[in-house]
Amino acid sequence: MRQETAVQRTEVIVVGGGMVGTTLTALLGEAGVSVVRIDAREAPIETETAGRGSPALRVSALTPVSQRLLSHLGVWPRMAGRRVTPYHRMLVWDGEGSGRIRFSADEAGVECLGHIVENDVTLAALEACVADMPNVHSCFGHRVTALETSGERQYVTLDDDRCLSAPLVVAADGAGSPLREMAGIDNKVHETGHHALVTSVRTERPHGGMARQVFLAGGPLAFLPLTVDDVPSYCSIVWSTTPDEAAHLQSLSPSALGDALARDSDACLGQVQVIDRVVSFPLAQRHARQYVKPGFALVGDAAHSLHPLAGQGVNLGLMDAAVLAEELLDARRRGAALSDPRILSRYERRRRPDNTAMLALMDGFRLLFGTRQPTLRLARNLGLSSVDRFTSLKRLLMHQATGERGRLPRTCR
Template sequence: MVAADGAQSPLRTLAGIETSAHDTGHMAVVTTVRTERAHGGVARQVFLPTGPLAFLPLTVDGDDRYCSIVWSTSPREAARLVELSPDALGHALAAAFESRLGGVEVVDRALAVPLTQRHARTYGQPGLVLVGDAAHSIHPWRGQGVNLGLMDVAVLAEEVLTARQRGMSIGHESVLARYTRRRRGDNATMLALMDGFRLLFGSRHPALTLARNLGLSGVDRLVPVKRLLMRQATGHRGRLPAACR
């Protein structure tokens, strides 16, 4: 059985699999909107002083002007935003997003969700394997949670196919062991990296701001380092599954 049932995974809980977790200190304001202009199937994100705001493309009845909103911000600001009227929240979203998709109409209730980073201590047990947010949940910066989840699925599919070709049960412990070995380290690295970015970009301390700007400027000049970070962020590291080559 594959547990792909989200960060609060009931299957993970029923299996007794523990997680390490910590509060990021941010809340995500989530809702659904309809924009004036079509999104073209492109996810967009802007970075604000309080955190990133993402417009994630949706299609409803063939209309590609719908987006799922994830606005990461402080608990105080999140509480203020969810109390706004739909019209006022739409105006706030359009302004924060610099009207990239024109006007914004809020078409669903806005909720504030705590952002907690979690990582399962093990990725499963015989007959059960965790993928995506059930295995790891990450701060929504640069959409890395989706990338990690897709890579989990690609690696698991490859290991299952290999087991079938060898005449093994797909629930065999060795399948889980190989999947875990290929994914858990990479996921842990990305969780740590994204948490570091959250702390670095979320701070307004002058010293950290200066260090951040100098560091980014230096990385931009060091092409090999820049390429390494890009490969880490896009999942192009280690042994890639065939579907991603």
């Protein structure tokens, strides 16, 4: 028999304090819900150092819709001035052929297509937001080791044997989600055959507020623009390629890697100087077979993780957080229980189609550009160039890429 006096009780337990879990915590916290957020990291991100000094290795392209969500929380103003770099144009070309497509904010009728932001900057601003909320309690340096259901409540045990309970547990614990396994939710995993190589560079020519991506035989190479100390000549590199080529590139000296980056990007920004270490991640696409169970929900990479070629991963996760918060808060206002399976199913019904479509699109891109078949290569070159001339189709693609899809939650409108 569980000793209830030893159990800390709250309304919602969020496991995982990455960008998605912390956004969900902030959305629930601002509405007065009591939340305990648990994260395995030793301590929160240092607010003072995020976005200062050398650029961090991990960055994300945040869509205007994600920006609106972060603005709603008052988080975006905390990020501004920390190398949040807008991009107004995007160029995608086929390194194996002649096809190319250009997107511009002017054509899309928007202020910008998105911003490149260091993940630490977003997370530090979110941390500062939840730190001000008296009903949010954060627990760092601890892992969840067990998840149990008893009646209408969920119980999580931490690695120091502490036990917490709530009607609802949300797992935002990343692609390897231990909570998803503890909940017994099956995960469809699809190896992409790619590793992503990530580093930061300084380029000879300024980026001009343009994100660039070239599709090479091994996979896509992206130059994501960053402006550091008002110098618009930095980029974050995400180079997805075969594991063998990734290992080879990682073994090169910084100057040889810079030469390879300049050569394979057709020297679009002139010479390239590598200014940081190079890290590599295996890339798999994963999709949980279900997002919810009674009293339990998955959000962000715990529910789905996808190839970074279109820079959508965290944007999809932020939409999960916004939709789940909207459904929970609407239910709470009606006096319904937060663990009500109907509420959680509504969240899954609103999010699964968008996430599924994006996962399928990423697979399609990867296969089309990974092909060595001459007819398919010709078709993709002709296709890219035709889309480039077809303004209304381009506008539709741009709206998709900027996150303007389907019924957006109120916090993102």
